[in-house]
Amino acid sequence: MAGNRTNSPRVGELRLDVRRDVPVALHRQIAAAVRAHIRSGRLPIGSSLPPTRLLAADLGVSRGVVIEAYAQLTAEGYLASRPGGYTEVAGGVREPADRPPVIEPAAYRIDFSYGRADVAHFPRQAWLRSFRQVLTTTSTPEFALLSGRGAPALRTALADYLNRVRGTVADPRNIVITNGFAQGIRLLIQVLADQGATRLALEDPAPDDDARPAALRAGLAVIGVPVDEQGILTDGLDDVDADTLVLAPSHQWPVGGALPAARRAAVVRWACERNALLIEDDYDAEYRFDRDPLGALQGLAPEQVAYAGTLSKTLAPGVRIGWLVLPEHLTDAVAEAKIAADRGSATLEQLALADFLVRGEFDRHTRRMRPLYRARREALVAALHRHLPGARPAGIAAGLHLLVWLPPDLDEQELADGAAKLGVFVQPLSRYRIAPVGDRRGALILGYSVLSESAIAEGIALLGEAARRLRR
């Protein structure tokens, strides 16, 4: 090895190694070494470099090699030529000090937070087969296409799937593929605001991390419409003055209701009367345990409903594919907003999902996961019954979470704080309320999708322990 090296002379006081046994041009090696010395501060600004002739002799290389290295660093702004033929250090910065590697900590031992598919069961082999299929067979033009609407093959496969399984009336031309639900709702709300919308109604309580911040950023006023355990309350809807209403009729979040037919009709009537838009958040509709899923609201009124779905709850949050099925008059504007935001979603991933859907793998996956989630739900309900008697689970018919109403003597925030001290993460309901309400019953939101049955039992036992401590 030493025999392959040239000499190692010093630049100023610094060693400079140049090797002939690596396939990197000598001038680039010299430039890299000098650059590193400048950056580390070992060659300070203003210090002189050895004349090219001397350094070349020391290194045993031709003078042209050193000239080229200096020229490169001069062009980059690290070196400057000074009168008299000297070359000195003109710029440069310190390397960042060594810092510990990037780590994202898991803060709780048992985490009942919500919104994730259990990726331990991600269908890795089937997904890889779809990827291989796409990489093997996709034509170059299809591969190269980047589109605001999304890959035609995926839009066609999704329309088929949603029309078959979710009862939508979806036309591939009115679908826009987005990076999950989060991007979809954001782009849609931005488009509505650009078109003159000023007031957005939401279920109260509702998620606080998608439609709500998007509306506030777009300058829309946000109005809460109360829900009960069946979903949004439609009695007072005539007094709700809004351009848009976001709702989750298949499984309200977080309370858990499935909207009854009469209320569905009332919501559609409300939207038609004022030409408002309904945004249907078709929230984990695939996971309904005790009866057939209700068809999507969109199927009843496709020109009044923008239907939004995602893979985050069914496949994996890291597969960033969501979709909007839009009324025809909104599709172009939303597709343009998607182009402005990021030019379109990743083509390969879209084509892989299309293949995955067409081959029935998605159906197989949700069918395989359903009994697994159901068993976790049952473990959770049983554990609550045992360790938190007097608490009442709600919204258990579907989804990957439930709500548990607390007995009047337990404060939800105190109980959540007590559980946190025992290493258990649970969320109180009230942080998701938009307006203060008379009904101040406490409740906790318990996501169970990624926890084993034994972790669920242990977590709820600890929650019961936290409740006992509070009552003491």
Added chain:
Amino acid sequence: MAGNRTNSPRVGELRLDVRRDVPVALHRQIAAAVRAHIRSGRLPIGSSLPPTRLLAADLGVSRGVVIEAYAQLTAEGYLASRPGGYTEVAGGVREPADRPPVIEPAAYRIDFSYGRADVAHFPRQAWLRSFRQVLTTTSTPEFALLSGRGAPALRTALADYLNRVRGTVADPRNIVITNGFAQGIRLLIQVLADQGATRLALEDPAPDDDARPAALRAGLAVIGVPVDEQGILTDGLDDVDADTLVLAPSHQWPVGGALPAARRAAVVRWACERNALLIEDDYDAEYRFDRDPLGALQGLAPEQVAYAGTLSKTLAPGVRIGWLVLPEHLTDAVAEAKIAADRGSATLEQLALADFLVRGEFDRHTRRMRPLYRARREALVAALHRHLPGARPAGIAAGLHLLVWLPPDLDEQELADGAAKLGVFVQPLSRYRIAPVGDRRGALILGYSVLSESAIAEGIALLGEAARRLRR
């Protein structure tokens, strides 16, 4: 097959097929068929359905099956129960009429538009290997992680790559992964506006589809700083009052210069003096043909420069991965903006790219593509010399496009229009100018990355033909 069917009675005047040879519950088949009839308009609103007992007898199924089907459709809002035990159609919509399938037309026969890697040479096998590696070995927690900054493995691999090849000083903790350059620049500009920036300077001419619309949407004033054939002009920089300057020092777009050292220093000095941010668009720096690439500006002043890169030009536009290397004080805010926009980029794709970089596949790919693009560039320069004498190519040392300055007697727009009539797409320079300038020489932007050498020769011959027709 007929033996597997039940009877096919009519609902009203409509046939209703129910099959026992498919693995779909009978009540769901009935519900689906009735739903389809309602949607198609064949069962109009208000029409009555047969009593459950009769339909069950006709179909040869138990009455409970029909009751369940009707209940499902009632819950969905398609049917309603009427006094007297009747069930009638309550809602529903027409299916969209048959429309032609989704097709995205290719408008031109020879398309010199810019900005795309040649995906015909996409390294499909190597990419698939990286995907397989990721799907086989990634741990569940890494798989499940969705982060505003991006996958730690990718940020580490990218920092290594950029520091080695592009001369940056990148720390993985200050990298944010985005969906291509487009999303990165948009999020960054939004963050700057939120923090109080009011004026954004751009090279003039510059692309019109990323920083410019993002700045206008964020409410920033846009200021153009003229460029010459070496890049941005720094003489008048002291008079430029802006919080931010976007520039492409390695290869200005569209004029094509590589910024000389003195101007690099002047730009950094300008930014330091007013604590402005430089956004470095490191535009196709990997494709430099005639000499070593210049190191990134970011390496000179990492706390003053936000460095933005993308795979669109090197790998494929449909692999939606770009990156920002940020000054430390901006990283958290940009990562939060990314979470707000779409919760983070696709995990699998990020991990695959990390593997692809670490295994040296990315280096191999750019090394393989360089001679290919160089040959196309040479074909283009030769064809221009032959068919458009008097025109002068510029910015040919790097990248996937060049600019050709036209002789004074040729108007750029007229020539582009003439070429379009012959099936050739070229872009005039002036649409990318921010301010009108005295120098009204015409120029065309010619992207050559996805065209074969023969297509290039044919396209430029047609361009020459268009010029001849104009001169007649």
